[in-house]
Amino acid sequence: MSLFRDLAFEAGVVARSLSDYVNGGALRLGVTGLSRAGKTVFITALVDNLVNGGRLPVLRAAAEGRVARVHLEPQPDDAVPRFPYEEHVAAISGPERRWPVSTRRVSQLRVTIEFERVGAWGGARAQSLNLDIVDYPGEWLLDLALLDKSYAEWSRETIAAARAKSRAPVAAVWNSFVASLDPAAPADEATAVKGSELFAAYLRQARDTTYALSTLPPGRFLSPGDLEGSPALTFAPLPLDDSAPIAHGSLAAMMERRYEAYKTHVARPFFRDHFARLDRQIVLVDLLTALNSGPAALSDLETALDGVMHAFRAGRASRLGAIFRPRISRVLFAATKADHLHHADHDRLEAALKLMTSRAIARAEGFGAEIDVVALAAVRATREAEIRHGGEILPAIVGTPEAGERIDGQIFDGAAEAAVFPGRLPDDPAAALAGDALALPEADNAWRFIRFRPPVTARGAPPPHIRLDRALQFLIGDRLA
Amino acid sequence: MNDKPPRPRAFRLDDHRVAVDDAPAPLAPMATIMTQRDPIPLDVVEREVEAAQSAGVAKRRRLSLGAIAWIGLGGLLSLTVGLWIDSLIEALFARAASLGAIASVFAVLLVAGALGLLTREFVAVSRQRRIAELHAALARARADDDRDAARALVARLAALYLHRPETARARAEVEEARRAVVDGRDLVDVAERALLLPIDRKVQAEIAAAARRVSMVTALSPRAILDLLFVAAQVVRLTRRVAELYGGRPGLFGFFALLRSIGAHLAITGGMAVGDSLLQQVVGHGVASRISARLGEGVLNGLLTARVGLSAMAVCRPAPFEVDRPPGVADVAPFLFRKGKGE
Numbered sequence: 032m033s034l035f036r037d038l039a040f041e042a043g044v045v046a047r048s049l050s051d052y053v054n055g056g057a058l059r060l061g062v063t064g065l066s067r068a069g070k071t072v073f074i075t076a077l078v079d080n081l082v083n084g085g086r087l088p089v090l091r092a093a094a095e096g097r098v099a100r101v102h103l104e105p106q107p108d109d110a111v112p113r114f115p116y117e118e119h120v121a122a123i124s125g126p127e128r129r130w131p132v133s134t135r136r137v138s139q140l141r142v143t144i145e146f147e148r149v150g151a152w153g154g155a156r157a158q159s160l161n162l163d164i165v166d167y168p169g170e171w172l173l174d175l176a177l178l179d180k181s182y183a184e185w186s187r188e189t190i191a192a193a194r195a196k197s198r199a200p201v202a203a204v205w206n207s208f209v210a211s212l213d214p215a216a217p218a219d220e221a222t223a224v225k226g227s228e229l230f231a232a233y234l235r236q237a238r239d240t241t242y243a244l245s246t247l248p249p250g251r252f253l254s255p256g257d258l259e260g261s262p263a264l265t266f267a268p269l270p271l272d273d274s275a276p277i278a279h280g281s282l283a284a285m286m287e288r289r290y291e292a293y294k295t296h297v298a299r300p301f302f303r304d305h306f307a308r309l310d311r312q313i314v315l316v317d318l319l320t321a322l323n324s325g326p327a328a329l330s331d332l333e334t335a336l337d338g339v340m341h342a343f344r345a346g347r348a349s350r351l352g353a354i355f356r357p358r359i360s361r362v363l364f365a366a367t368k369a370d371h372l373h374h375a376d377h378d379r380l381e382a383a384l385k386l387m388t389s390r391a392i393a394r395a396e397g398f399g400a401e402i403d404v405v406a407l408a409a410v411r412a413t414r415e416a417e418i419r420h421g422g423e424i425l426p427a428i429v430g431t432p433e434a435g436e437r438i439d440g441q442i443f444d445g446a447a448e449a450a451v452f453p454g455r456l457p458d459d460p461a462a463a464l465a466g467d468a469l470a471l472p473e474a475d476n477a478w479r480f481i482r483f484r485p486p487v488t489a490r491g492a493p494p495p496h497i498r499l500d501r502a503l504q505f506l507i508g509d510r511l512a
Numbered sequence: 513m514n515d516k517p518p519r520p521r522a523f524r525l526d527d528h529r530v531a532v533d534d535a536p537a538p539l540a541p542m543a544t545i546m547t548q549r550d551p552i553p554l555d556v557v558e559r560e561v562e563a564a565q566s567a568g569v570a571k572r573r574r575l576s577l578g579a580i581a582w583i584g585l586g587g588l589l590s591l592t593v594g595l596w597i598d599s600l601i602e603a604l605f606a607r608a609a610s611l612g613a614i615a616s617v618f619a620v621l622l623v624a625g626a627l628g629l630l631t632r633e634f635v636a637v638s639r640q641r642r643i644a645e646l647h648a649a650l651a652r653a654r655a656d657d658d659r660d661a662a663r664a665l666v667a668r669l670a671a672l673y674l675h676r677p678e679t680a681r682a683r684a685e686v687e688e689a690r691r692a693v694v695d696g697r698d699l700v701d702v703a704e705r706a707l708l709l710p711i712d713r714k715v716q717a718e719i720a721a722a723a724r725r726v727s728m729v730t731a732l733s734p735r736a737i738l739d740l741l742f743v744a745a746q747v748v749r750l751t752r753r754v755a756e757l758y759g760g761r762p763g764l765f766g767f768f769a770l771l772r773s774i775g776a777h778l779a780i781t782g783g784m785a786v787g788d789s790l791l792q793q794v795v796g797h798g799v800a801s802r803i804s805a806r807l808g809e810g811v812l813n814g815l816l817t818a819r820v821g822l823s824a825m826a827v828c829r830p831a832p833f834e835v836d837r838p839p840g841v842a843d844v845a846p847f848l849f850r851k852g853k854g855e
Contacts, residue, residue: 096837414547414548415547415548416545416546416547416548417545417546417548418521418523418543418544418545419543419544419545419546420521420523420542420543420544421543423518425518425521427545429525429545429547432522438520438521438522439519439520439521439522441522441524443522443524447524447525447526448524448525448526449522449523449524449525450522450523450525450530450532450543450545451520451521451522451523452518452520452521452522453520454517454518454519454520455517455518473520477517477519477520478520479520481522
C-alpha cells in the first residue's frame, strides 16, 4: 500500500516536472520559511525591487545594466490564486505603513526578467528568465516533517514534547485532557472533536510570540485554510501503547485513519505541487523572535527547520534529472529582519543562524548543493545611529516601533520614532542556545528585539533593503550571467 | 569591574531630553543620538580601476635590490660622464682659454637642463600619482558618504583644472555646492557631473578619432610594419592626450607608469568591459574580414586602440565613474561595428 502510494507520488512529481519542461522551463524559487519568517514581505520586496528598478548593486546583471526589463506574467498554474503583489506593496508603502497580514492560502507569481548576455559567438543575446515564486502559510510547511512519520511515531513525539518542562505552562490543559483518554476505547466523534480543539488551542498558544515555538505540526491546525471542521482535521495524538497493535474500531484506529487522510489529502499534494520541483531555495528564518523567547524556542526552531529540510531534495541537477527529477542546486539560509539590529551585529546573527542550521546545511551539502548564509532585511524599516548615554556609546537603530511594543519600560504608540539599542548578541552563538528556558521575561535576556513599522518611502520607489541583492545574486545570478 | 553587557534600551526621538543630530537640544541631554550613514560597498568596476592604478601610476616604490643596483650603476655612469666632461674642459682650457670658457658654459647649460628635466619628471610622476590617490579617496568618500572628506577632495579635484578657462563655470558650480548643505555622496556626484563629464566627452572623441585613424591607415597601408609603427605612435599619442585632458602631465617615467597601469587594467578586465567583450570585437572583425582581409585588420586594430584608450581613460580619470556608466568600445567607436560598410 505504502509502496504503491510512493510510486504514485513519484509519478505525479515526474509528470509535473515533464509538463514544466515542455512548457518552457522556468526557474522555480522556493521561498521557505515558517510562519512570520517574512516570506510575503520578502517576495513583495524582491518583485518590487526587480520590477521597479530598485538599487541592487550586488546583483551583477542589474549593476552591469544588462537587465532590460522585468515584468509580471500570468503564472502557469491556473488553479492557484495570483500573489497579490500590488496589495502588499500598497500596504507597506501606503500611508498606513503596515506589514501584510499573515498569509492564509497558497498564491503564485511569475516574474519575467528580460536581460542580455554576451553570446558564445559574440553579439549581445537577448534572453529571458521566468522566475516562479510561491507564497503560502508558513505553518503548512511543518507538514513536510510528517510525510515520513506514522501516526504512532508522531503521537509519541508530540506527547513527549508537550510534557517537556519548558512547554508545561502552555500545554497544561491539553496534557490533562490526554491523560484522561483511552486509545482503546470505541471511536467517539465528540471526543475526537474535543481532542482536536484542545490540541489546536495548545498549538496556537505555543506559536504565540511570547513562546515562539516552531515545531508544531500539523500545520493546518494553525492555519486551516478551507478545511476547517473536516474529518481530516479532526484528530489528535493519543498516548498509544507501543506493544499492542491498534484495535479495529477503537478511538486510536479512527485517529490513525484521519491522520493518514491528512497526509494523503493535505500534506502530500501541497508538497508535490509546490516543493517537489524546486531549483533554488531560500530558507527564511526569524531568529529574533526565538531569541526573545529563549534557548528552548531556538532549539525548537532548529528541530523544525531540520524536519522541513529533510523533505527537500537538494543536489546538483543533471541534464536528464532536470527533466524528471529536479533537484535544488542552491540553498540560501537567510536570517530575516536584520534591520532590527545594528550592522555591527550582523556577523553574529549569521553565525547564530549557521549554528542553528548546521544539520540542515550538512544535509544539503552532502547532496552537492551550494549553501550560503546571509543576514538580510527585505524591507529595511530602520536606519542606524549611535546613542551616547551615561558615558556609553551604543550602536542603535532608529525607526517607528509598532504600537504596543515595549522595551526597557517604555511602551510605544506606533507613531513616535525611537532610537533603540536592542542589546548585543553573544560572540559565541552557542551561548544563546544554552539552556532550556522559554518565554523569558525581558529582564532575563541580554537582548530585546522589537518590531518596527515599515519605513516611509518615496512614492513609487521600492523601499530600502539590506542584502536583498546579495541574496538574489546567489540565488539567480548564475542564470543571468 | 563593569563586565555586564549594556542592557537593551530605547529613546523616543520626540523626547525633549534627547538630543538628535544637529537639532536644537537641551543643555545637558539625557542621551545624544547621532545618525550614521550606511556605507555602500565599492563596485567591481571601481575595484578593478584601483587595482590597475596601484600597479602603475599609484605604485609606491620601495627600495628593492634591483633598484639599489641601478642606483649604483647610475651613480657610476654619471661619475664617468662627469669625469669625461671634466677632462674635456681641462683639455680645452689647455688648448685655449676661450674654448674652455665656452665648454664650461655648455656644461652649465647641460646640468641646468638635466636638472630641469628631472624635476619635471618628478613633478609629473607625483602629479599622476596624486590623481590616482584622489580617485581612490573620492570613491571612498562617496561610498562612506563622508561629507567633510568629500568637501576637501572636491576642492582638490577643482584645483586640478584651475588653469583651464573652459572649466570656470563648472568650478564655480562645485564651489557653490561645497558651501551648501549637501551630503558627501551627492557632492562627489555634483563635482563629477560638472567637471568631468565635459572632459569625458572630449576624451571619448579623442579615442574615437584615434581608432578611426588607426583602422583607416591599417586598411590602406602597404606594409604590415608601417601600420604597426603607426598604431604604436597613435597609442602613445592617445594615452598622453587622455592623461593631459584629465589634468595629468605624464613625462617619460610617468608615461611608463601609465602604460603599466593600462596594461594591468586590460589584463584585469580581460578585454572585457561593460557592454562589450573581446569576443564581440573579434567577431566584428570576422564579419569585416570576410569582406576584405585588410579592412578586417583595420577594424581589429581600431578596436584595440579604442580598448587601450578606454583603459587609459579609466586609469587617468581623477574620480570613479558614478554618475554615468563607464563607456564601452561600442560607445566610442560605433563605426567599427557597422557591418559590411566598414568606414
